[in-house]
Amino acid sequence: MARIERRPTGRPSPERSPTEIPPALSESLEDYLEVIRGLRAEGRVARVRDIAARKGVRMPSVASAMKRLADEGLVDYRTREYVDLTPEGEQAAERVAQRHAFLKRFLREVLLVSPATAERDACALEHSLSPETLDRIAGFYQYIKGCPRGVGRDIVGEFRDCCASGETGPAGECHHGQARGPGAAVADYPCGRSVVELREGEGGRISRLRAVPEIRRRLVELGLLPGTRVELEGVAPLGDPVRLRLRGCRLCLRREEAEGIFVENEADGGLDGPAGGGAARL
Amino acid sequence: MRLRLCSRSRPRPVSPAVRVALAGNPNSGKTSVLNALTGLRHRVGNYPGVTVDVREGSYEFNGRLYEVVDLPGTYSLEAPRSEDERLARNYLLHRSPDVVVNVLDLGNLARHLALTLELLERGFRLVVVLNFADEARRSGMAPDPQALSEALGGVSVVVTEGHRGVGAAQLKAAIASAAAAGDIAAAARPAAGAAAGAATRDDTEAELVRRLARARLIAALTLGSEATDPAGPERETLSDRIDRVVAHRVWGLFFFAAAMYGVFWVTFAAGEPLAAGIEAGIAALAAAVGNLWPEATAPLLRSLLLEGVLGGVGSVLVFLPNIVLLFLGVSLLEDSGYMARAAFLVDRLMRVVGLQGRSFVPMLVGLGCSVPGIMAARTLDNERDRLATMFVVPLVPCGARVPIFLLLIPAFLPQTLRAPALMGVYLLGLGLAAATARLLRLTALRGSAGVFLLELPPYRWPSLKVIAGQVWTRASLYLQKAATVILLFSIILWGLSTFPQKAEFTVDAPPAGGPAGGLDSVADPLTIARLRAAEALEYSFAGRLGRWLEPVFRPLGFDWRLNTALIGALAAKELFVSQLGIIHAVEAEDTDSLAEALRATYPPATGLAALVFTLIASPCVATLAVMRREAGRRRWAILQWVVLTLAGYLLAAATYQVAGLIGLGA
Ligand SMILES: Nc1nc2c(ncn2[C@@H]2O[C@H](COP(=O)(O)OP(=O)(O)OP(=O)(O)O)[C@@H](O)[C@H]2O)c(=O)[nH]1
Ligand SMILES: [Mg+2]
Numbered sequence: 001m002a003r004i005e006r007r008p009t010g011r012p013s014p015e016r017s018p019t020e021i022p023p024a025l026s027e028s029l030e031d032y033l034e035v036i037r038g039l040r041a042e043g044r045v046a047r048v049r050d051i052a053a054r055k056g057v058r059m060p061s062v063a064s065a066m067k068r069l070a071d072e073g074l075v076d077y078r079t080r081e082y083v084d085l086t087p088e089g090e091q092a093a094e095r096v097a098q099r100h101a102f103l104k105r106f107l108r109e110v111l112l113v114s115p116a117t118a119e120r121d122a123c124a125l126e127h128s129l130s131p132e133t134l135d136r137i138a139g140f141y142q143y144i145k146g147c148p149r150g151v152g153r154d155i156v157g158e159f160r161d162c163c164a165s166g167e168t169g170p171a172g173e174c175h176h177g178q179a180r181g182p183g184a185a186v187a188d189y190p191c192g193r194s195v196v197e198l199r200e201g202e203g204g205r206i207s208r209l210r211a212v213p214e215i216r217r218r219l220v221e222l223g224l225l226p227g228t229r230v231e232l233e234g235v236a237p238l239g240d241p242v243r244l245r246l247r248g249c250r251l252c253l254r255r256e257e258a259e260g261i262f263v264e265n266e267a268d269g270g271l272d273g274p275a276g277g278g279a280a281r282l
Numbered sequence: 283m284r285l286r287l288c289s290r291s292r293p294r295p296v297s298p299a300v301r302v303a304l305a306g307n308p309n310s311g312k313t314s315v316l317n318a319l320t321g322l323r324h325r326v327g328n329y330p331g332v333t334v335d336v337r338e339g340s341y342e343f344n345g346r347l348y349e350v351v352d353l354p355g356t357y358s359l360e361a362p363r364s365e366d367e368r369l370a371r372n373y374l375l376h377r378s379p380d381v382v383v384n385v386l387d388l389g390n391l392a393r394h395l396a397l398t399l400e401l402l403e404r405g406f407r408l409v410v411v412l413n414f415a416d417e418a419r420r421s422g423m424a425p426d427p428q429a430l431s432e433a434l435g436g437v438s439v440v441v442t443e444g445h446r447g448v449g450a451a452q453l454k455a456a457i458a459s460a461a462a463a464g465d466i467a468a469a470a471r472p473a474a475g476a477a478a479g480a481a482t483r484d485d486t487e488a489e490l491v492r493r494l495a496r497a498r499l500i501a502a503l504t505l506g507s508e509a510t511d512p513a514g515p516e517r518e519t520l521s522d523r524i525d526r527v528v529a530h531r532v533w534g535l536f537f538f539a540a541a542m543y544g545v546f547w548v549t550f551a552a553g554e555p556l557a558a559g560i561e562a563g564i565a566a567l568a569a570a571v572g573n574l575w576p577e578a579t580a581p582l583l584r585s586l587l588l589e590g591v592l593g594g595v596g597s598v599l600v601f602l603p604n605i606v607l608l609f610l611g612v613s614l615l616e617d618s619g620y621m622a623r624a625a626f627l628v629d630r631l632m633r634v635v636g637l638q639g640r641s642f643v644p645m646l647v648g649l650g651c652s653v654p655g656i657m658a659a660r661t662l663d664n665e666r667d668r669l670a671t672m673f674v675v676p677l678v679p680c681g682a683r684v685p686i687f688l689l690l691i692p693a694f695l696p697q698t699l700r701a702p703a704l705m706g707v708y709l710l711g712l713g714l715a716a717a718t719a720r721l722l723r724l725t726a727l728r729g730s731a732g733v734f735l736l737e738l739p740p741y742r743w744p745s746l747k748v749i750a751g752q753v754w755t756r757a758s759l760y761l762q763k764a765a766t767v768i769l770l771f772s773i774i775l776w777g778l779s780t781f782p783q784k785a786e787f788t789v790d791a792p793p794a795g796g797p798a799g800g801l802d803s804v805a806d807p808l809t810i811a812r813l814r815a816a817e818a819l820e821y822s823f824a825g826r827l828g829r830w831l832e833p834v835f836r837p838l839g840f841d842w843r844l845n846t847a848l849i850g851a852l853a854a855k856e857l858f859v860s861q862l863g864i865i866h867a868v869e870a871e872d873t874d875s876l877a878e879a880l881r882a883t884y885p886p887a888t889g890l891a892a893l894v895f896t897l898i899a900s901p902c903v904a905t906l907a908v909m910r911r912e913a914g915r916r917r918w919a920i921l922q923w924v925v926l927t928l929a930g931y932l933l934a935a936a937t938y939q940v941a942g943l944i945g946l947g948a
Binding site for chain 2: 214215216217218219220221222223225233234235236237238239240241243245247248249250251252253254257
């Protein structure tokens, strides 16, 4: 059940891949399949009344949905009293369930999302993702789970350490990674360059702050908030420490700490273009 | 001190004193505001971390007494990183002042307001002070206190210029009405525990960010959005232009050397004529007293005055101009804003020895006096950095050692070598400080170094009033020291050098009748007096003690006279000079200056060894006491004394031996 029946990505897919649901089947119809399957798994007969109760809808809506599923040949609705899945319906429901389980697993194991959130988000995602994206996610999942040891790195493990330390980037030497951790509230795409890479006199807006928590807090207290403009004002003799200019204050800190302050080019941000620069105060 | 006594002796107002605390970000002008309110002259300086202690003052307003405490600067109450920040936080949370005066820098209002919001959230009764009004005006800002007051829910807002005391009267009125509101709402007053209870609340980064964002908004309301837009382009200020040269990656160190040399030059070269003047004055005074007071009446009292007081204290006071000028130099460094640049420039070098740029501030403060220097180490957020810094601060030659250098160097070295030798003493002190720090970091204080994070203030023209006040305070403290500790110990040392008195001398009294007929040249009455005085001195307690120490200090080339001077230096470094002055006054009735007498008595090698020994060995009692208090353990003070004294001894011995080899010996 763990594996998604997918061929390696990139190849032109056959008419209908195993995880794909017939395109005609809408989100709510998929949901009905799941509900029926759920009731059956509990050893109960899926009556229209039960389905309506579980889904929180009125019975006539259930009846019309059942009619449409019957037309697709997925359920047996002849009795108008209780519903049963046809063998095809059984298969389709199985695929829907598998997809849900996969997404949840992906959220849990790769993105390290908490169980409750993973459950909720998997429900939200399973119907809205296009087959193509789903396809890619499946491939990515296999790549991540299968590959990392091969290239000598446990990417998920590193990402977990990142999340644990409250940092927003991957650990190790890869400072320019695009991954975003739980600190995303104060970090934004794209990360840009670190302030120490700026030329003297060059400025940019802070896009991300990477530091151990106590120092991070002090940096924020000093006004190094994402969105704030900083300028590399100068460098001390022997190349360390550096002097930063913020609105309202100047700060000096060592390269070691300054490296974690990432800025975006002002041009990228588009707020202070050459025209905006003219707004300099008297 | 005088002022504090005054306020105590006034008839006490009937209602209980209002307790006011000054809180705010570092370098926002809290101490300046305190000084403006109370007329005191607590230390101010244009860099973060000047105040590291809870300092008090008081004033009366409308018949009510207000006790004001000045707190160290802090960025927030939640996450103090260093000792001084902890002090401020603990005072606010656990002593629950009646009114908190929150001092803000208008030049960085957006960030400083974050603390204001935190203080409001914790339920303190606030008065907000917008300081640096002059600078704001100059850069074209027009703060709207009304708007700020509204945004903060009716808190009263006062605009001030702390260094000149502008706005103090309004501030007093605002504090009074805040306090009165508190009296009315006494029932609703936050109990001592209330604020502390709020402190345990989890203050997350998200909350901090929210507060900062709100602070920006309020700052924009107060100043107009353009002035505070955090994403707007930077305006180049004069400070930026100065920094481009003075903190340059290449020229920076030259300027640093020049600044240090400047302090040095002012202290020694500019002070020389003044010192010579005072020396002449004291000599004239001594001569006048000696002439007016006949030798036969109350000879002991005469000796006490001439030899103990004028010889002992006088020989130290000679160097008062140099010390005052040194204080002036340090005050200029502190008030201009260069202090923080110095820390920035030397951080990389300090890192080599296991310290950091901020450790340099205590050392520069220690140029004046080691005691505030050691205390200034409180701003270091890493305990090991702090201990190592405190340990080496006494190696930076303090003001009290200036008289020693100024006595010994001209006494033993030719004119051309004097300036380099002085410089050498200071460099030797710094070098040893570096070496000791390195050694400590490799042994007792092993471990990772702290983070270097320092806010650079803008350069400011040191105001004449502030500088004069600072220098005057320090000079008067020094005079107080001369009038108390040094005088007292001078008298004690005089007593030790006079008693027990010797009645029988081996040198014969001059023959009563006519010039002696041919036995030897001892016949000269002056020489006889001198020899007898030496004999008497040797017979005294001090002489005996000095003799007893002779085997210990023989490798350094010291005789018993110098040994007695070293005993004095244990209490205060100046007493080394005092005691030499006393001995000189006791021994020689002629007008030779002390320096000339030293030159006649000792070879240069001994002089150099004494220089090295007094530079390094045995920090004074006050230094050891503050070290013990700041380190929290007696161990550290003892270790400091032992290590420095041992190092001083060994290096002085080496100096004596080497100097002897190159022909500077006897
Ligand atoms: N131009 C100007 N300078 C001021 C004003 N208020 C204070 N200063 C100067 O600013 C510097 C800092 O003042 P302090 O009173 O030492 O600041 P503080 O808040 O006590 O600083 P810490 O004790 O380090 O936290 C000093 O050099 C003062 O002379 C002002 O209103 N205008
Ligand atoms: Mg202060």
